[in-house]
Amino acid sequence: MATVEVTDLHKSFGDLHVLRGIDLKVESGECVILLGANGCGKSTLIRCLNGLALPNRGRVEIAGQDIARTRGRRLRRARQQIGVVFQHFNLVPNVSVFQNVLYGALGRQSGGFLRTLAPFAPDELRHQAMACLDRVGLAEHAGQDCRQLSGGQQQRLAIARTLLQDPDVLVADEPVASLDPRAGRRVMELLMEIVRERGMTVLCSLHQLELASEYGDRVVGMKAGRIELDERHARIEPSAMNALYQGVVRVDDPSPVTAAPVAVDQTA
Numbered sequence: 001m002a003t004v005e006v007t008d009l010h011k012s013f014g015d016l017h018v019l020r021g022i023d024l025k026v027e028s029g030e031c032v033i034l035l036g037a038n039g040c041g042k043s044t045l046i047r048c049l050n051g052l053a054l055p056n057r058g059r060v061e062i063a064g065q066d067i068a069r070t071r072g073r074r075l076r077r078a079r080q081q082i083g084v085v086f087q088h089f090n091l092v093p094n095v096s097v098f099q100n101v102l103y104g105a106l107g108r109q110s111g112g113f114l115r116t117l118a119p120f121a122p123d124e125l126r127h128q129a130m131a132c133l134d135r136v137g138l139a140e141h142a143g144q145d146c147r148q149l150s151g152g153q154q155q156r157l158a159i160a161r162t163l164l165q166d167p168d169v170l171v172a173d174e175p176v177a178s179l180d181p182r183a184g185r186r187v188m189e190l191l192m193e194i195v196r197e198r199g200m201t202v203l204c205s206l207h208q209l210e211l212a213s214e215y216g217d218r219v220v221g222m223k224a225g226r227i228e229l230d231e232r233h234a235r236i237e238p239s240a241m242n243a244l245y246q247g248v249v250r251v252d253d254p255s256p257v258t259a260a261p262v263a264v265d266q267t268a
């Protein structure tokens with residue numbers, strides 16, 4: 001399995017210097033939860049990790065390969081090792097739940113795009129896709145349009161798609177921020193069960209402090225584009241956590257930091 005190593009990472013958007021020298025190593029099979037106030041750079045870091053954003057300076061190594069300096073086919077191959085779960089699910093609308101899972105095999109299929117389309121997919125891949133749907137409890141929804149699913153179910157579908165991809169590394173950008181607390185907890189539990197089963201290396205940003213301490217092997221706190229805290233969660237001082245959020249939230253306050261609206265989900 002793969003380690004993730006980020007060295008002196010800088011990323012700017014025009015004059016805005018968002019990442020200001022990030023050094024971070026995630027060991028193989030470790031689950032690191034990334035915390036920090038809105039705008040501190042968590043999503044930008046995650047986007048640099050899977051090659052969606054190019055850093056201005058520094059190295060981003062996945063299993064020893066520098067993603068920031070890899071291009072073309074080698075980059076596509078490297079990205080197959082990195083699963084991504086987004087806050088807003090990133091499903092393909094107007095196609096079935098089953099088809100969305102099959103897209104997880106894009107890039108790992110020697111026959112290319114056509115073999116990931118339901119009518120042309122080989123039996124073995126179809127069986128694998130159904131097994132992934134079954135693992136997240138959505139097998140009976142395979143034929144539905146993905147827009148008919150609840151928010152929690154859509155995120156479970158996104159997890160099934162990642163399962164079919166079968167990456168060594170999972171990066172998750174606020175995977176439960178769009179869900180109500182109950183659905184969010186169920187999705188988080190499922191995600192963590194799966195990454196432990198598969199021994200994946202995980203970097204997951206969250207706004208929920210209680211989920212961070214429950215599921216992370218380690219908590220990394222970012223502030224203004226820098227890492228300010230890097231601890232096993234059991235050792236984090238409340239004052240350090242409070243400093244991270246500059247009074248946005250107290251660690252004895254169980255409510256999420258985010259002010260984003262959450263969908264109430266009865267069916268997750």
Ligand SMILES: Nc1ncnc2c1ncn2[C@@H]1O[C@H](COP(=O)(O)OP(=O)(O)OP(=O)(O)O)[C@@H](O)[C@H]1O
Pocket residue numbers: 013016018036037038039040041042043044045
């Ligand atoms: N493509 C972009 N172009 C310009 N500015 C950007 C871009 N992406 C992010 N930014 C800016 O970079 C800063 C950090 O954004 P980022 O999304 O990484 O923060 P975050 O910690 O993930 O915040 P949140 O918790 O709200 O998601 C913000 O000021 C944001 O506006």
